[in-house]
Amino acid sequence: MLIEGQSPLSDGGAGAKSQRIQDIIFIKTTWLCAMLVMVVLLGVFLSLFIDSMPTWREFGLSFIWNERWSPAKDIYGAAAPIFGTLVTSVIALVIGVPISFGIAIFLNEICPMPLRRPIGVAIELLAGIPSIIYGLWGFFVLAPIMQTTVQPFLLDTLGHVPGLDILFSGAPYGIGLLTAGIVLAIMILPFITSITRDVFSTVPVLLRESAYGMGMTTWEVVFNIIIPYTRRGLIGGIMLGLGRALGETMAVTFVIGNSHRIAASLLAPATTISASIANEFSEATSDLYSSSLIALGLILFFITFGVLAIAKWLIGRSETY
Template structure:
């Protein structure tokens, strides 16, 4: 408290007390007002930008909606030279990539989060977090380049092996179908995206796990539980909804991942259930085709951007409301 009472009194010349009502405005009044207004405007910018994005994308994709009808959003055919501009196939393949990414990233992320929070010695935490941070810092395009040049061909061999293993099994044989020779496939994209969303999912699950009250953890341990039983009995039930939110946020990121996917997915707009075959996602097709597109195709690609935006916004809202509800419950408990 005493520290606070003697701050450097450099510029603190006694200012005249503000008059109660009326009179000339005291010095500093204008500066104060201006600063406040500038700060508010900065906050408003966020609102303006988001509104502009939605309006501009909507406005520019109108041609697509008008020419093709709203049903084109669900049509499975994308063939610009035949005048077909359906988004359906791309939406489905986008979801396929995102699901593969989540299946790979979530277990690993939960593991890392528990490793950092519960197992790693205190000293080792910072370096470990730093490693995960670095993974998050690597640009998307570098991931794409690396997978394209080093990982794709060994992956193709693995795909071939897996396919040979399961080709006679009814459904698996189709899902893990004939692999593309280059290794550029939906699966490859899913793997890259999985690596890329791991840091964010880890960060959120870590935060969620860390909110488990120490008393609960200690109570389970005191009852003789092993560390795993403590994690299962105290941490997991406490953080279930938070992990769900983390998964949804990871899903949103996975859906929007562009450049790495554009490099490794193989650019084929034909819908396939075969994860070892090339595909394309909403984001990657924009990256690959927007530059040369014109007319309805361009409008359709902007429409894809809008669909993408809508997906991420909805996912974001869901994740946030889950987190908020979890927090509120905590506040009450």
């Protein structure tokens, strides 16, 4: 109903103007949120870079590939923590990714319906366990098993195989790179499994039924239909697990041995960037010591950034196929 003297278009004009204002506010708000992320990221980088400058001035880029770490003489090198971080993450992926894929395939394609939800919930509950609990379990349960059973078996078998003997040599300490990698594999398993299950569920039912109708087995459907169709999501899940493995601190600290040296054997004690920072930051009495630990954090920042860049590149490549 129009009020006397009111234009029929006046309400519509006021409503359109209000909508435009709301739209502008919405766009500016989302833009600010996006910029806030960039500001925080830049702030973290600048903070790490400025605080690590004494280390770069003292050692230069040789800090990255120098292995020696001697707080008593104020000599520091990042090679051992970088090596430990990368090796334990690779071990975690080698162990965790196939198991995660196997669980996801079983739950989506083979598992009876009444069991899917309980098993799925049990897997997802692993993600809610604090990392320190994994560390304690690894130290008090897994490490003794590794020391008395697994590592002696590896030394007696693979330790005598030419080419593999260098990877499985030394004393069975129980702790070390392999133990830390196994703990990390268990920790990343629920993340990769959850994402893998979700992306497997996006495969159209018609595509599955057509494949089965053509006489394909479950194996053929999974490896010829489901995995190629969902490869982008699978890459994302793997990279999420890798990111978790690279930055894990407490669980690794308990079981890696915290030794600043590079050893070819997977059974040898080692250290990671995050474990080194957690263990030694409170003991850093000199400015150069603190700066070196912060420089380790800066290196981990770049490693994580590089992993994300590689993930985006792989996903971009998968879109072209």
